[in-house]
Amino acid sequence: MALMLHLLRHALHDHPPDMLCGRMAGVRLAAEGERQAACLGRRFPLGSLDALLTSPVRRCRDTAAALERACGLPAIVDPAADEVDFGDWAGQRFPALQADPRWTAWNLDRDHAAAPGGETTHALRARVIALLDGILGLHPQGHVAVMTHAEIVRTSVLHILGLPMQAYDRLEVSPASITTLSLWMGGGRLLGLNDVSHIMAPVPMREMESA
Template identity: 40%
Template structure:
């Protein structure tokens, strides 16, 4: 019996595209992000969601809050779907990282590169997949929504698509998008990717 996971990237904040926020505190949704979260809540109402989990980061919790209110369920904070730990890069602008050979290596060799003082992509993938497996065992035959982060979702999708982590640049995961995975004991498949809801 499979479990359906709706993997939701947090909605937009004002630093999207300019700053590598990572686990930086105080990153909250902007006006657009709040509109996106409300639209997500309306869209997800028809999915029969049994459980809602969210990354501890403020932007994820703020995205999950209107969904929880609309569905009448608790948004459970879950460290297993936390953003990647970008170590010394946390809070830096993308412009300041341009030209850094370690940053270039991270983007070209995700399967083997490591952030300075933080996680590798492979470690983040293993962490997220282990947490989804735990949730799968608890929610057999049900639908679970998980509000998390773009690279975490890409890592999960890459696993189920049979892609090496170096291939994550081949697809996009937009803010406030929904991707769906059906998972069962020993396997799974991608049911949908990067669905965006008009805000």
């Protein structure tokens, strides 16, 4: 008996790609993000999920709305699925962050780092473990989806695989991707990572014939 947990990253947002949005208010989906969300929704038709959770951040709630329409379930806001609290870094551009030694430390020593005025990686991992344990306690079997953020997905996978936080950059988590875990009391297994097949543009038949 196991739970199939689908960890979903929100679709593409409308702010610059080199901006660390964090928990900023007013970050909406881009037009491409709306398309990605619709494609993601089609992966979870009516009856496919037993529960749908979402981060409170708007870009997650907007992406989750496409799943609500598809699977017929309301998305329940869970603060444990929230984005990392990046504190003073929220809203800054990555080129500017490269000059901050604290940003360098964050990326070189994730197991002990902390965002200035924000969350430590130790607190992040504890929050994610509590999220997984809480979902498993309520749903020991079936299928549950969580609309969340790249770092939450990475941290979940690292926890299940028994890897340190420093291994975060070995995992790609794309917008509107699906990562699936099988969870049971006392253990878990990674079943799928960064599945984006649903948002890939179809290859024209003429190109397929000439390949």
